[in-house]
Amino acid sequence: MLTLRMQEFTINMNKVNSFLIPNVSSLPSDTQKAEKANALKQGEKSEFKGLVDQLSQQDLRQPQVSEKNVGQEVNVSSHAMKRLQERNIELDGNEYMKLKEAMSKLKNKGGHDSLVITNKAAYVVDVDKNTVVTAVDKNNMNENVFTKIDSTIFMM
Numbered sequence: 001m002l003t004l005r006m007q008e009f010t011i012n013m014n015k016v017n018s019f020l021i022p023n024v025s026s027l028p029s030d031t032q033k034a035e036k037a038n039a040l041k042q043g044e045k046s047e048f049k050g051l052v053d054q055l056s057q058q059d060l061r062q063p064q065v066s067e068k069n070v071g072q073e074v075n076v077s078s079h080a081m082k083r084l085q086e087r088n089i090e091l092d093g094n095e096y097m098k099l100k101e102a103m104s105k106l107k108n109k110g111g112h113d114s115l116v117i118t119n120k121a122a123y124v125v126d127v128d129k130n131t132v133v134t135a136v137d138k139n140n141m142n143e144n145v146f147t148k149i150d151s152t153i154f155m156m
Helices: 002-020 030-036 047-057 079-085 095-111
Strands: 113-118 119-128 132-135 151-155
Touching: 079 132, 095 113, 095 119, 095 151
Parallel strands: 113 151
Antiparallel strands: 113 119, 119 132
């Protein structure tokens, strides 16, 4: 009888312990929780995968800005011309079209003294005069402070 009581006590204690101290090895990890939360349901498509597929089909070496009529010609001040040469920034046709489109958008939004950021460089522009005032290459953008600007546009 005493042996039976000891077995019951042990079984009851095991139940209490498993309730108070769960088996940690059976708890799902953060990775498992994330995978379960992010798993797609049957028939559901990933927006990110669709975007990656679309981008991989494009030839990213080709200019991404078309030669549509986006405003007046862009002028480059003598100071900006010096900075372009000093910092080895090539103002090719694609970069020029990005600046032209940015100027047009900035003008429509009421920008005056603006910062245009592209993959190659950052340009401070006088929108009213359609003029690039100065340029900084992307390797030196991190430490620069751009002052007296009223708007910024990213043209990546």
